[in-house]
Amino acid sequence: xxxxxxxxxxxxxxxxxxxxxxxxxxxxxxxxxxxxxxxxxxxxxxxxxxxxxxxxxxxxxxxxxxxxxxxxxxxxxxxxxxxxxxxxxxxxxxxxxxxxxxxxxxxxxxxxxxxxxxxxxxxxxxxxxxxxxxxxxxxxxxxxxxxxxxxxxxxxxxxxxxxxxxxxxxxxxxxxxxxxxxxxxxxxxxxxxxxxxxxxxxxxxxxxxxxxxxxxxxxxxxxxxxxxxxxxxxxxxxxxxxxxxxxxxxxxxxxxxxxxxxxxxxxxxxxxxxxxxxxx
Ligand code: C2E
Ligand code: MG
Ligand code: MG
Ligand code: MG
Numbered sequence: 001x002x003x004x005x006x007x008x009x010x011x012x013x014x015x016x017x018x019x020x021x022x023x024x025x026x027x028x029x030x031x032x033x034x035x036x037x038x039x040x041x042x043x044x045x046x047x048x049x050x051x052x053x054x055x056x057x058x059x060x061x062x063x064x065x066x067x068x069x070x071x072x073x074x075x076x077x078x079x080x081x082x083x084x085x086x087x088x089x090x091x092x093x094x095x096x097x098x099x100x101x102x103x104x105x106x107x108x109x110x111x112x113x114x115x116x117x118x119x120x121x122x123x124x125x126x127x128x129x130x131x132x133x134x135x136x137x138x139x140x141x142x143x144x145x146x147x148x149x150x151x152x153x154x155x156x157x158x159x160x161x162x163x164x165x166x167x168x169x170x171x172x173x174x175x176x177x178x179x180x181x182x183x184x185x186x187x188x189x190x191x192x193x194x195x196x197x198x199x200x201x202x203x204x205x206x207x208x209x210x211x212x213x214x215x216x217x218x219x220x221x222x223x224x225x226x227x228x229x230x231x232x233x234x235x236x237x238x239x240x241x242x243x244x245x246x247x248x249x250x251x252x253x254x255x256x257x258x259x260x261x262x263x264x265x266x267x268x269x270x271x272x273x274x275x276x277x278x279x280x
Pocket of ligand 4: 179201202203237
């Protein structure tokens, strides 16, 4: 790879590095506009029970930029997290999710929605009040929302996060630990947090049936055991095959999410959903 290397080893940035930095600056500068110009939307991925019934959805943000085309959340969320932009995005996703819940409820569907909460959001002083005023504004019971936090978000300021979670739990909001197994949380403090669900990371689900020594499967077993020990429910993300599903079912995992059932789709795709619809 070509390098624009300065003499005396002062600066070694590859062409690639320059391109990446340009892209970073582009995204960072256009994100604010995207927020103002309503370029953000959500898609919904179903979470199903053992018999394939859709019990809830995860809302995932999408950015279709007029300039760049679709930009994946994996790319722009970390950039948004560097500033207050992540809070604005969080509020947009929250309002869109509440809108979906209320339209589902009108159709007689009681599907709750999971939304992703960033570390920076949960430590904002007005986080609890913002959530409360939004659910009141939309007339949605807080228990229809599952707030997904990663282990990394928990450990940023565990005391503050714990207080915030306990406060929200009093009102009925529920919490799921996203990408579980990839972070640093210990059983000791998971025990003191008001958690309803552990979400096994796709990374471990991917290897079910694939890894020769069965280590991934053992980790999956351990996480399901941990959920049991904490008396919380367990969901697996990134389920793509019947083999993975059967393994997880046999081990007692309660809910599943992944391409095997459905990709995340816009609200319109789910409008015809009935109470007894079974996936896949
Ligand atoms: P996540 O919360 O762990 O979401 C799961 C990701 O896995 C999603 O990617 C989803 O589309 C993808 N996925 C689900 N099932 C499968 C599968 O079977 N196979 C494969 N290959 N992928 C699957 P997505 O939508 O690109 O989101 C990536 C990450 O961006 C999310 O990971 C989450 O951390 C973050 N994110 C997305 N929306 C939001 C949001 O509204 N707020 C915040 N703070 N973060 C968000
Ligand atoms: Mg998530
Ligand atoms: Mg996840
Ligand atoms: Mg994940």
